[in-house]
Amino acid sequence: MVIQELSEAEADAIFRALADSTRRDILRRAIRHEQSISSLAERYTMSWAAVQKHVTVLERASLIVKERRGKEQIVRANLDSVRRASLLLDQFEQLWHERFDRIGDILGSPAEAPTDTGVPLDSAPSDTAPPDKEGTER
Amino acid sequence: MVIQELSEAEADAIFRALADSTRRDILRRAIRHEQSISSLAERYTMSWAAVQKHVTVLERASLIVKERRGKEQIVRANLDSVRRASLLLDQFEQLWHERFDRIGDILGSPAEAPTDTGVPLDSAPSDTAPPDKEGTER
DNA sequence: GTAACGTACAACCAAATGGTTATACAAGAA
DNA sequence: TTCTTGTATAACCATTTGGTTGTACGTTAC
Numbered sequence: 617m618v619i620q621e622l623s624e625a626e627a628d629a630i631f632r633a634l635a636d637s638t639r640r641d642i643l644r645r646a647i648r649h650e651q652s653i654s655s656l657a658e659r660y661t662m663s664w665a666a667v668q669k670h671v672t673v674l675e676r677a678s679l680i681v682k683e684r685r686g687k688e689q690i691v692r693a694n695l696d697s698v699r700r701a702s703l704l705l706d707q708f709e710q711l712w713h714e715r716f717d718r719i720g721d722i723l724g725s726p727a728e729a730p731t732d733t734g735v736p737l738d739s740a741p742s743d744t745a746p747p748d749k750e751g752t753e754r
Numbered sequence: 755m756v757i758q759e760l761s762e763a764e765a766d767a768i769f770r771a772l773a774d775s776t777r778r779d780i781l782r783r784a785i786r787h788e789q790s791i792s793s794l795a796e797r798y799t800m801s802w803a804a805v806q807k808h809v810t811v812l813e814r815a816s817l818i819v820k821e822r823r824g825k826e827q828i829v830r831a832n833l834d835s836v837r838r839a840s841l842l843l844d845q846f847e848q849l850w851h852e853r854f855d856r857i858g859d860i861l862g863s864p865a866e867a868p869t870d871t872g873v874p875l876d877s878a879p880s881d882t883a884p885p886d887k888e889g890t891e892r
Numbered sequence: 893g894t895a896a897c898g899t900a901c902a903a904c905c906a907a908a909t910g911g912t913t914a915t916a917c918a919a920g921a922a
Numbered sequence: 923t924t925c926t927t928g929t930a931t932a933a934c935c936a937t938t939t940g941g942t943t944g945t946a947c948g949t950t951a952c
Contacts, residue, residue, distance in 0.1 A: 624775040631773035637762040647849045687919040698846045705840040711785045712833050825898055825949040
């Protein structure tokens with residue numbers, strides 16, 4: 617199983633969704649067993665609408681899926697998104713290892729690095745990539 | 755290696771910091787090699803101050819560490835925090851597996867028994883925990 | 893010394909977040 | 923039918939976020 621890689625926007629959504637303890641809690645409950653939004657909302661002191669919004673955030677991040685069952689919306693966790701996020705974190709770890717695989721960690725690609733003047737300790741290994749956003753990154 | 759577990763607030767900070775593509779990019783660069791804030795800022799079209807703010811967010815999340823070197827602040831990645839986040843994601847996965855270890859997966863566990871701090875494998879795992887934002891939260 | 897560099901931070905702004913209450917509607921139960 | 927439950931959404935509000943410009947300050951280069 618390969619598990620699709622995350623686009624930058626998807627990664628944004630997933631990590632954002634995970635960056636709130638209430639939402640992490642909702643996700644845990646949804647993982648333990650599917651349940652309606654209302655039964656979820658009962659567990660919190662905040663308003664039903666607030667919980668609903670959290671569910672929506674989780675849904676937009678694909679961390680959960682809603683499924684209508686009669687008059688209820690059943691919330692089900694989608695572990696694939698969790699795994700994708702996990703994979704992205706693994707890539708950071710990978711970069712870390714690659715750093716030490718580079719012999720010396722000094723004087724990397726001589727290619728361009730037109731004015732990497734300063735920073736003698738670490739010239740530009742593979743860093744000469746397109747600077748700004750647009751997720752290019754490896 | 756045990757790797758400290760994350761408090762809710764730390765988890766908030768880490769995932770929040772990761773929920774922005776510019777910050778993930780900065781983190782990747784910092785992982786590849788330590789460098790000053792200015793050399794990082796050169797890679798982006800946004801203002802220096804904006805990059806500085808992103809660095810601060812990453813620092814508060816302990817994803818990077820700053821270290822003064824002469825007049826420069828050197829930004830260094832702290833992979834431990836990445837690993838902690840990874841571990842938290844693993845716990846979701848773990849919950850998922852426990853769900854199917856429970857014989858039956860009886861849904862709708864009413865779950866009131868407010869004492870089960872031990873994550874029983876059967877009925878309601880730790881579902882009864884004070885879900886809401888306890889003291890700490892924002 | 894002065895100049896340039898790297899950094900820090902304040903003040904400001906628009907947009908997004910996280911919460912509230914209130915209203916509306918469909919499905920089941922009585 | 924009416925009542926209740928579960929859901930959805932709008933309007934509103936305070937705070938945070940992500941960006942800007944401007945100012946200030948210590949360190950290094952000249």
